[in-house]
Amino acid sequence: MSHVTKREWRRFTPRERAVRYGVYLATAVAFSAALRSIEVVPEFLRDTPAQVADLLVRMWPVDWGFLVSTVTVAMVETIHIATLGTLATLLIAFPLGVLAARNIVASPAVRFAAKLCLVASRSVNSLVWALFFVAVFGPGALAGTVAITFRSIGFVGKLLGEALEEVAPGPVEAIVAVGAPWRSVFLKGYWPQVKPAFLSMALLRWDINVRESSVLGLVGAGGIGLVLDSAINVFQWRAVAAVLVAIAIVVLLAEVTVTFLRKRII
């Protein structure tokens, strides 16, 4: 019988396979541990579809009158919170992002400090920031706007810093070589290369902030959240439905606006 040399083919190297199995195993362990220790009453789980359906039924038909009278005003306030917050973010995140960039700032201490601020900013949820600022400024839209700002700084600043670090050195060196002042180096060398990314990130963050602003009122920081909270607390489900419809419409409009602006500006 002829002898055929068996040729081996393995899809992953032994090390790759070990690591992949490690991840799968860890996931399985985490999953089963979480499943066992979480305090969920099985009866509630079984009841879920019926209960959800019941709630949805109570929301129909939508209370349009409520929409027009109360919701629209609050929704406009929500948009203001999101927009002002994003604008303020751009003002603050810009210098912080620049300070965090390896190729612009030499001192590691300064960069670390800037990066720390950015990480802290985005590790705290905007709702938690809102809790803080309601305690500081009192309830209302001011707390909400500042909360949005503080949360967004980390997001925009980090992306700006990364974009700056990826800038092609050539055009920058050329401008430095002719002895231009630093302002020009930045404006003509760095800025044109990061401008599209920066604007894109700003628009994206505004879009996210519109959605975030809609819930800040739940902790008293202004916007539609307050209206929603009140309606839920008195079980006015049809009014709640009106609020949800308004939020959905505004979120959709924001997305459309962002897509439109993206094409025109970038």
Added chain:
Amino acid sequence: MGGVTLEVQDLTKCYTADRPVLRGVSLRLDSEGITIVIGPSGAGKSTLLRCINRLVEPTSGRILFQGTDLVTLRGQMLRERRRRIGMVFQEFNLVERLSVIENLLSGRLGYVSPWRAWLRKFPETDIVRAFELLDQLGLSEFAAKRADALSGGQRQRVGIGRALMQEPELLLADEPTSSLDPKTSVEIMETMASLARQRHIPVMVNMHDVNLAKRFADRIVGMTEGRVVFDGKADDLTTDELSTIYGGEEWMR
């Protein structure tokens, strides 16, 4: 040996009602040999090939492959016949993120269950055959490389290998050399011709390079405007015939 592998009867294909791409094409393909279909763009060569393995749906006509009319098949039955027809594509159509060996083995996908495909547990005989083919194609050192790391000619060789892994009874090639430079085109045709002859598989190729066709074809089929206007040996292809197929003589000088 004798026996007809493929018989196309009166095949018609219309994409829109008033513009048929194929007008009643009839052909017989015998057991072995290389048949090359030539003709200008829009003549329907590619459509003809793709109707045979039903990547394109014929409007009417019959396609008898080893006695069964392919046009009437669907689902599992169609896939079973498709397994026996290998195809090589103009743009190679390899799965770029997968390795060369995985691309070869994908020729056997008609024979493995989804679970085995997911885990890449192909039968041992398939893997052995894949490595042998790699040797014959001169690509042994590329076995574990990603398909998009290869050059055009190398990719087409993998494409030929994939088709041959199916152990087909018919090999179709849709403009296999149109994306390659002249030297590589000849190499690819030589590879395809020798491997197919070795395995006694009839080959049907379409291309628009007439000289390349004359060099490799046992039989040439000329098409124009959805009709077969020439069917014979390469030597019988005179300039008159060519101008019937392509129109005009300027390009022949």
Added chain:
Amino acid sequence: MDALSRRAAGRTARPATWGARARWLLEVYGARLLAVAVVGYAVYAASTLGFTPARFWRGLEHGGTFLTRLFPPDFASRWSDIQHDMLESLEIAILASVFGIAASLPLGLLAARNLMPAYVTWPVRLFISVSRSFHPVIVGILFVKAIGFGPLAGVLTLAVASVGFIGKLFTEAIEEISLKQVEAVRATGASFLNVLIFSVLPQVTARFVGFSMYQLDSNLRNSTILGIVGAGGIGGTLLAAFQRFDYEIVCAIVLVMIGLIMMGEILSEQIRKLFQ
């Protein structure tokens, strides 16, 4: 165009018609107009919302005192509560992510218009769309009201949010694949599932893992605050501490939350790199 060339262009070509003149004005002075518009809007919105400089300064003063009340963070007094609730948040995030990611794979495929017929893609796309319309906190409230307080509401909320996020991006990725590769695998006589496994999935797996890891990170963040509306986890503890004015405990909780979220960021980055 920078300022110099813009002015040069303006001087040499002054267009005649009104429409063209308006466009020219916009191009030359566009950036400055935009700046004015932005500042104008900011002032208008601020006044609508009732921001006065006085209020702002008062707030800053108050903020100063507030900051001192945060420190030193008090980890000790309610440590067992904090530990238990933090763990619960983690569990919510893990379970929601596993369920969400697992569901997004088939749902994303079913919603792809280049793979499935319209009567399949339409309802699935609708479901995915609705799932991502609302902030998880809002969805959380609704689930709490429907099925009661506790982590179950949290898990369902984030699972739904995960499907909405991953599902949409995954479907977009699938609709961008090269169909030539799919055609070739079909031609070998492979079954539908085999075609998916060997020609569709290899093109999109890396991105699917990327989206999933992003969502894992997002779920971890959201699980910490869902408790504020009663859906389980550390959020409830945090809210209670705020309402009791126990600011040192608040500080401790927030620091623990930051620690968890930062770890989550690192972990998801690592896994994403692994599955490239």
